[in-house]
Amino acid sequence: MNEPTRPLIRLRDLKRIYTTEQLETHALDGIDLDIxxxxxxxxxxxxxxxxxTLxxxxxxxxxASGGEYRLAGVPVTDIDAEEQARLRNREIGFIFQSFNLIPEMTVRENVELPLIYRGGLTTTARRQAVDEALARVDMSARAEHRPAQLSGGQQQRAAIARALVGKPSLLLADEPTGNxxxxxxxxxxxxxxxxxxxGSTLVMVTHDPDYAARAGRRVRMKDGRIDTDGSVAA
Structure with missing residues (x-):
């Protein structure tokens, strides 16, 4: 008998609580989710x-303020900040709504940053990985441009190249078309x-139902909880 496959993401009773002197906000209130x-x-x-927040x-x-989060089998909620940073650099690529490119750096330098933080690669290996990522998003011709010289769409493609360059197991996109x-x-x-x-695993936050319909699965949240979770009809 084949062993059941282990989910890449496993959340159990996950909570995120923000506290001020006057208020306690349960941004995530007991999330159970496998991806x-x-x-x-x-x-x-x-x-x-x-x-x-999710x-x-x-x-x-x-x-997280409580509960369990496992990523690729690693108990994220049980490891320290330094190990979490290593795990993030190794396993996760993040695509932000606001691009988050460093304005003083060229596209190439922005895309290379995750590899520098990760360490362990030669300059030649980093350059090859950056070239491949830029080619994948059709941004090779803009490699030496700075963000201010790019359109919004070009900046987002550069940001996607940065997310891809380390070949992460998980891509996270927060309103990638919002701007x-x-x-x-x-x-x-x-x-x-x-x-x-x-083959990329992709989790995307979006307010656009037409974009959400392109995913294989739609998870709808309400008041910090999962309201509905289902496959998209073909």
Whole structure:
């Protein structure tokens, strides 16, 4: 008998609570979720429902307040910040709505940054990986440009190259078309579709139901909890 496959992401009773002197906000209130390797999941819901918080916790940019998070079998909630940083650099690529490119750096330098942080690669190996990532998003001709010289769509493609360059097991996209016009947004969505078809595991937060329908699975959140979770009809 074949062993059941282990999910790439496993969340059990995951919580994120923000506390001030006057208020306690349960941004995530007991999330149970499994995501398998190779899935394409769209996370939807109204503003303030917790979807971006969920993505930040998945991406190890924010820390859970309770519950269990396992990524590729690693108990994320049980390891220290230094080990979490190593895990993030090795396993996760993050695509932000606001691109988050460093303005003083060229596209090439921005894309190379995750490899420098990870360490262990020669300059030649890093250059080859950057060249491959830029070619994948059709940005080779813009490698020496700075972000201010690029359109919004080009900046997002550069940001996707940065997310891809380390060959992560998981790509997280937080409203990747939110700052783009419709034509640029469609091009970014086509690129994400292609990356998933090539085998990437993709979790995307979006407010656009048409974009969400392109995923294989739609998870809708409400008040810090999962409201509905189901496959997209063909």
């Amino acid at each position: 398998d390797d190779g899935e394409y999941v769209a996370v939807e819901g109204p503003s303030g429902c917790g979807k971006s 993505l930040s916790v998945l991406g190890l940019l924010d820390e 783009l016009d419709s034509a640029s947004g469609e091009r970014i969505m086509q690129l994400l579709d292609e990356l998933h078809a090539d």
